[in-house]
Amino acid sequence: MSASGNIEIVRATGEVRRRVAGWHAEGLSVGLVPTMGAIHEGHLALVRAAAAGSDRVVASLFVNPKQFAPGEDYSAYPRDEGRDAGLIADAGGDLLFAPSGEGVYPDGFSTSVAVQGLTEGLCGAFRPGHFEGVATVVAKLFNMVRADAAWFGEKDFQQLQVIRRLARDLDLGVEVHGVPTVRESDGLALSSRNVYLSAAERMAAPTLNRALLALADRAAEPDADIARAIREAERTIAEAGFGTVDYVAVVDRETLRPVEAPITEEARALAAAWLGKARLIDNVPVVPRGT
Numbered sequence: 332m333s334a335s336g337n338i339e340i341v342r343a344t345g346e347v348r349r350r351v352a353g354w355h356a357e358g359l360s361v362g363l364v365p366t367m368g369a370i371h372e373g374h375l376a377l378v379r380a381a382a383a384g385s386d387r388v389v390a391s392l393f394v395n396p397k398q399f400a401p402g403e404d405y406s407a408y409p410r411d412e413g414r415d416a417g418l419i420a421d422a423g424g425d426l427l428f429a430p431s432g433e434g435v436y437p438d439g440f441s442t443s444v445a446v447q448g449l450t451e452g453l454c455g456a457f458r459p460g461h462f463e464g465v466a467t468v469v470a471k472l473f474n475m476v477r478a479d480a481a482w483f484g485e486k487d488f489q490q491l492q493v494i495r496r497l498a499r500d501l502d503l504g505v506e507v508h509g510v511p512t513v514r515e516s517d518g519l520a521l522s523s524r525n526v527y528l529s530a531a532e533r534m535a536a537p538t539l540n541r542a543l544l545a546l547a548d549r550a551a552e553p554d555a556d557i558a559r560a561i562r563e564a565e566r567t568i569a570e571a572g573f574g575t576v577d578y579v580a581v582v583d584r585e586t587l588r589p590v591e592a593p594i595t596e597e598a599r600a601l602a603a604a605w606l607g608k609a610r611l612i613d614n615v616p617v618v619p620r621g622t
């Protein structure tokens with residue numbers, strides 16, 4: 332992927348607010364696409380969706396230290412602002428907001444936003460403090476930019492539900508939209524962390540998606556044994572060469588609590604597993620038979 336476009340980069344909160352207020356004064360709606368950079372087609376789908384749904388698009392680029400648990404890849408996380416800016420411009424972004432660490436978390440910053448209930452299970456159980464870091468930075472970015480709506484990927488399904496709840500609970504005044512996961516042709520969900528995969532791991536990686544699709548298919552049966560189908564998905568993933576399988580689950584889309592058969596409303600099958608240095612996550616819908 333190569334970038335050619337130019338986009339203005341602003342770093343100060345006062346400046347991004349001035350630009351957004353100017354657009355609002357002209358009667359234009361403003362969409363926000365928060366990112367941590369390492370832009371891939373998944374992010375560009377968010378920028379395109381934001382451009383289709385609003386008059387102007389601000390993308391933000393900030394690698395948020397608060398959402399990396401101790402020992403995670405914060406310092407190794409891929410960073411290339413020039414490349415990211417060009418790709419966002421090509422996809423229809425109008426402004427890139429790239430605040431400094433000090434701009435987001437000035438000295439003495441001591442507020443944290445915790446969304447209870449949705450964050451204890453799934454990835455929350457394996458990444459201590461992660462969703463608090465996400466909720467804190469997203470609340471902060473919403474307040475810094477003051478856009479009307481924001482777009483997030485369904486690949487991070489738990490994150491999307493946490494952010495929807497955050498925006499609703501705190502009346503943040505930003506409409507939250509989810510965008511379907513963009514995949515490689517073999518089904519692997521695009522992720523900034525896929526760059527960590529060796530050639531052999533890359534070959535094994537689509538098994539995560541295949542196992543989830545098979546699980547979703549079985550869980551949709553009215554008389555499904557969901558616990559057994561989950562164990563089989565875990566086995567398939569492990570046999571493909573993954574290391575630790577953090578979890579495989581079939582959950583209610585809103586509460587993220589495990590569901591049992593028969594499923595009467597669309598649910599979600601999710602998984603997270605380690606492949607070499609990369610922790611891969613994925614999820615697919617579970618559509619009950621006959622709907």
Ligand code: PAF
Binds near residue numbers: 398
């Ligand atoms: O999904 C991401 O890239 C990040 O979690 C987000 C939403 C930009 C917050 O840092």
